[in-house]
Amino acid sequence: MSGPAEGAVRVYATRWLVQAAAPAAIPVITAFTLLLIPLAVLAAPEASRPAASSACSTGGTGATVAGVDLDAVQMGQAQTIAHVAAGRGLGPYAATVALATAYQESRIQMLANDGSSPELTAEQAAVTATSLQYTHDGLGSDHDSVNTFQQRWIAGWGTVAQLMDPVYAAEAFYARLVEVPNWQTVPLTRAAQAVQVSAAGGAYARWEPLARELTAMLWPAAQAAAVDPFGAAPGVCPGLPAAAGSWVRPSSGTVTSGYGPRWGTLHAGVDLAGPRGAPVYAASGGTVIRAACTSVFCDRDGNLGLGGYGNLVELDHGGGVTTRYAHLSGYTVTPGQQVPAGALLGFQGSTGNSTGVHLHFEVRLDGAPVDPVPWLADRGVDLDAPDAG
Template identity: 80%
Template sequence: MIGTAEGLARAYAKRWLWKAAAPVAVPVFGVLTLLLIPLAVLAAPDASTSVASSACSIGGTGASVAGTELDSVQMGHAQTIVTVAAAQGLDPYAATVALATAYQESRIRMLANDGSSPELTAEQAAVTATSLTYPHDGLGSDHDSVNTFQQRWIAGWGSVAQLMDPVYAAEAFYRRLVEVPNWQVIPLTQAAQAVQVSAYGSAYARWEPLASELTTMLWPAAQATAADASGAVAGVCPDLPVPAGSWIRSTAGTVTSGYGPRGGTWHAGTDIAGPRDGPVYAAADGTAVRAECTSAYCDRDGSLSLAGYGNLVELDHGGGVTTRYAHLSAYTVTAGQRVSAGTLIGFQGSTGNSTGVHLHFEVRLDGASVDPVPWLTSRGVDLHAASAG
């Protein structure tokens, strides 16, 4: 899908709330995961391990809002919801309605669904359960409902894949909200209920104070994001501890497209698909020679009709070896900056000539592309190894 939320990664990283907090204020479990599992040698996870968006993201920093404690994952999703509203030209009340709805439905968490509801047919259950394959913060089992808003694919909200994208989920909510007559002036609980058609329609009003305060906190950064199309952000994920001179796997995810001919053209790299805004790290020591938008726009998702890499970082490792990291939602380095293997350089996105969230990774020798898979294999890195999200 082509998101309309402009630069969600920038909103996360620039949000004024974070600036008073240390960059390491991400979920403790996520930090430990990254410290203990270098992406250079990713082992296959246990089958029962869910992919958690809290592993390390640009989600946010926990806060107390209207007497309610929200952790970094909840704050990250809240910022997404508010930023999408601002990007679509809606007013703060729209964001307040959405936040109250999300808190009532999921406590502002991206919930997957195991399809165990007895209301589903076997086929519907199987489709619903595919939500488990996408980044999520927990499980629900209410019919076929998924995500922060508990939207239902059977009810026409979108495909499971779309609904498990936080940006799409917020966009879908606002599409229906603006169709509600007089939504800007009717009570919040009526506006929310008109969108959700919930069996507990009066419950949304309980969370209006929380949602209103959250909107006030997050709206300035959302507005700034809508006004600033730059792809550069400050890094908030910790760098990986990597021995000097090592090569590593740059990001978590699954290889979805390899090096070589593809659709009548030459695919000069390897695509690794992981969570939207998943961290991307320098594959080896080097110097950033490019960190820029290379397409007509990079403030939102691109498409096959758009030329260029989108947000691109290129690193020079010396000896004629360079690497490229493309389609980033945002980048955290500047041209001329020296980086070490494991330095955070950006976040997975879908900018430029792209139709889905992933990292396009290239290795070049004296300017000519080479297959990244054997190159990294010879340096002890298996791009095809299963990876933890």
């Protein structure tokens, strides 16, 4: 697949990506992008208690599937794999084959490789070890294998940079799967082995019940993403109960970077670092004036070289007051929609000019930013509370 079709599939995938790797930095750091860089967000601990309704977010949230406990990282990577299958129009069986394969190979984790395998030459080891430069969930050392499917750059799966992109990894798996004769009807383990050519080819069958149940959980969101790929996500979480005219905390998490000067520019909002996939709510009732991807891409996590807010929702509350909700993994509203206080707007992510999962929240008066902490404190909302989830 190439050209516009391939680009569309990449957009379809993973608003809920967990630690997805951006394969290359885009050199567009400007004073504007510096406003959005979350300070020390990677080091911030996740909230010990999730926000109301956070357990119902799609992907990015831990779950027990067929008796197997999967954490948020694994669920987010699984959602990526399902989204790519739906975006390519392959159907749920393709996702089931891929998920069983990924669980066998990596426990559905994006694995880097330190190049320590004795099977590699010094040059091959050095190339393999470059995988450590990319966002990863863990470390492997099997030959030159990397990523969720343990694909090998020496075997022609792609460059290390490409293979450390979860969307590319899934696309590469499916590109070979569809070349397997009768792949839709052959037993799962045979289809997986035809793609992987593994020394333990029969092992994939063990995870078929897990993969089938996981596919059933993730497929509705994957299909929704394929229909409307540009950042939109199904409204799978209920809103927060809030009185008309009131203000509420926009999401769970810890304040990791406040409003004010940062490296000679203004950080125009406050960063709340909560669990990936945590719901983001309307701080007060208003009209959606923007719900869009504002960066070059929003189908995976961003980086410091990427400009823009990523997936952004902006609300107009009247009287010159607007609020912005940035770096979302996905949003659930559309421009022109009227929303009450506490309405679900989307989910915490790390799209755009971001280095970790958080919500960048702004309050603006007649277009000029103001400090959200005292603004909300005057309205009964304490963002500095230890955990207001």
